[in-house]
Amino acid sequence: MSDVMMPGFDGIQLCRWMRSCAELRTTPILLVSALRKDAASALEGLAAGADEYIEVPFDPLMLTVKITHRIERHLAEQSIRESETKYRTLVEQASDGIFLFDKQGNLTEVNSKFSEMLRYTPDELCALNLADLMPAEDLAATPLLCDSLDKGEDVISQCRFRRQDETLVPMEISAKKLDDEKMQAIVRDITERLHAERQIQQLNEALERRVLERTAQLEQANRELDAFSYSVSHDLRAPLRFVSGFTELLTKRAASSLDETSLRYLQVISDSVKHAGALIDDLLAFSRMGRAEMRLSFIDTNQLIQDVRRDVEHEANGRELVWKIKELPVIQGDPSMMQLVFRNLLSNAVKYTRPRETAVIEIESIIKEHDIVFFVRDNGVGFDEKYSAKLFGVFERLHTTEEFEGTGIGLANVHRIVQRHGGPHGPKAN
Amino acid sequence: MDSRSDVAILIVNDDPDQLELLSLLLGKTYRVLTATNGFEGFEVAKRELPAW
Numbered sequence: 077m078s079d080v081m082m083p084g085f086d087g088i089q090l091c092r093w094m095r096s097c098a099e100l101r102t103t104p105i106l107l108v109s110a111l112r113k114d115a116a117s118a119l120e121g122l123a124a125g126a127d128e129y130i131e132v133p134f135d136p137l138m139l140t141v142k143i144t145h146r147i148e149r150h151l152a153e154q155s156i157r158e159s160e161t162k163y164r165t166l167v168e169q170a171s172d173g174i175f176l177f178d179k180q181g182n183l184t185e186v187n188s189k190f191s192e193m194l195r196y197t198p199d200e201l202c203a204l205n206l207a208d209l210m211p212a213e214d215l216a217a218t219p220l221l222c223d224s225l226d227k228g229e230d231v232i233s234q235c236r237f238r239r240q241d242e243t244l245v246p247m248e249i250s251a252k253k254l255d256d257e258k259m260q261a262i263v264r265d266i267t268e269r270l271h272a273e274r275q276i277q278q279l280n281e282a283l284e285r286r287v288l289e290r291t292a293q294l295e296q297a298n299r300e301l302d303a304f305s306y307s308v309s310h311d312l313r314a315p316l317r318f319v320s321g322f323t324e325l326l327t328k329r330a331a332s333s334l335d336e337t338s339l340r341y342l343q344v345i346s347d348s349v350k351h352a353g354a355l356i357d358d359l360l361a362f363s364r365m366g367r368a369e370m371r372l373s374f375i376d377t378n379q380l381i382q383d384v385r386r387d388v389e390h391e392a393n394g395r396e397l398v399w400k401i402k403e404l405p406v407i408q409g410d411p412s413m414m415q416l417v418f419r420n421l422l423s424n425a426v427k428y429t430r431p432r433e434t435a436v437i438e439i440e441s442i443i444k445e446h447d448i449v450f451f452v453r454d455n456g457v458g459f460d461e462k463y464s465a466k467l468f469g470v471f472e473r474l475h476t477t478e479e480f481e482g483t484g485i486g487l488a489n490v491h492r493i494v495q496r497h498g499g500p501h502g503p504k505a506n
Numbered sequence: 507m508d509s510r511s512d513v514a515i516l517i518v519n520d521d522p523d524q525l526e527l528l529s530l531l532l533g534k535t536y537r538v539l540t541a542t543n544g545f546e547g548f549e550v551a552k553r554e555l556p557a558w
Contacts, residue, residue: 077518078544079521082519089544136524139528
């Protein structure tokens with residue numbers, strides 16, 4: 077703040093010197109004069125680089141108020157300019173399109189990204205209305221000019237914009253009301269995203285189709301296999317009955333005239349036929365299990381285990397059995413099928429602990445995500461984990477009939493029943 | 507007015523009484539520097555007031 081009139085080096089000259097000095101080029105200068113009340117000196121001062129020229133009669137208080145006011149205004153303007161520059165840069169640098177529009181949908185300001193997206197110049201865009209840039213149905217479907225935006229709510233939506241060359245570009249738009257007259261919108265080109273989404277959807281659909289096809293093929297194969305095993309078992313039964321019947325007759329008729337070796341041969345034939353008969357019966361049951369209709373009801377597995385336990389305890393032939401049974405859940409399933417499952421598992425536990433003096437059989441259940449998992453553990457002979465996949469196949473056995481009797485169908489049945497109840501099944505070696 | 511001591515104002519005036527009075531009044535709010543003629547003002551400005 078400088079007086080204008082000073083002897084020698086006056087305020088006007090100070091302005092010139094300051095403006096020609098690099099560090100002082102933008103320092104605000106206020107010239108104050110109480111003496112030269114003419115327009116000429118004001119013009120001279122401003123031409124010399126002063127920011128303002130004020131003329132006041134010298135009244136210190138008045139002058140202080142005026143100066144303070146000017147300084148504060150200058151500081152405020154400077155901070156507005158700075159923040160404007162900051163926001164302008166931000167808006168211009170944004171990788172999203174940004175524009176302002178009024179209540180009638182006329183565009184008032186756009187950033188360069190937005191004009192780039194739509195291939196117009198910013199000035200061209202500012203002469204347009206949203207209706208010129210969006211297909212009518214998209215504008216109608218996007219609540220840009222409606223009450224919710226007017227009420228100050230954010231609008232986020234998807235719509236298409238029309239480029240200058242008439243091509244359409246899909247955008248995600250987020251709009252907000254700034255003040256009574258202006259709305260602000262931020263748009264992002266989602267062409268690539270939509271493309272990727274479509275691809276994912278197509279891949280998913282293709283995958284689903286293939287899964288359905290494979291499932292249908294598998295189901296068909298299973299049905300054929302069932303039919304095959306059913307007819308084979310059925311047809312095998314009759315000749316076997318002949319073999320067993322006539323072996324019996326022969327034994328009765330010729331027993332007295334046969335030596336020990338021949339009698340043993342007959343016994344082997346008879347045992348083998350019995351075993352074959354058991355196999356066929358089990359196979360028939362297995363085949364029926366695959367086709368039988370399920371009748372679902374609620375089953376208290378505690379009760380079920382108690383019943384099954386009573387049955388299988390006879391199979392222990394007096395060996396000591398120690399049962400460790402935790403609290404079990406109520407499940408939904410076909411009661412006779414579930415009975416068969418536990419009967420098989422418990423019977424196996426009893427059978428394969430035969431080499432142990434005291435058999436320890438533990439039963440418990442956990443809930444794993446949406447599945448109920450049952451564990452039947454025993455201290456029996458166990459099996460190698462690498463054969464676990466085999467264990468549930470028809471006729472698959474890990475022991476010879478001499479070691480442990482059986483047809484190899486029990487666990488296949490368990491597997492099938494558990495699968496029909498929506499389970500993944502699965503034995504563990506331990 | 508709150509103190510704005512981060513803002514410096516240089517008062518250039520050849521009348522010592524006016525200068526003293528103004529620096530007293532403005533000094534309540536701003537950091538005040540003084541000079542009694544244009545040349546001295548320029549020297550102080552160069553030293554103290556590089557562009558805001």
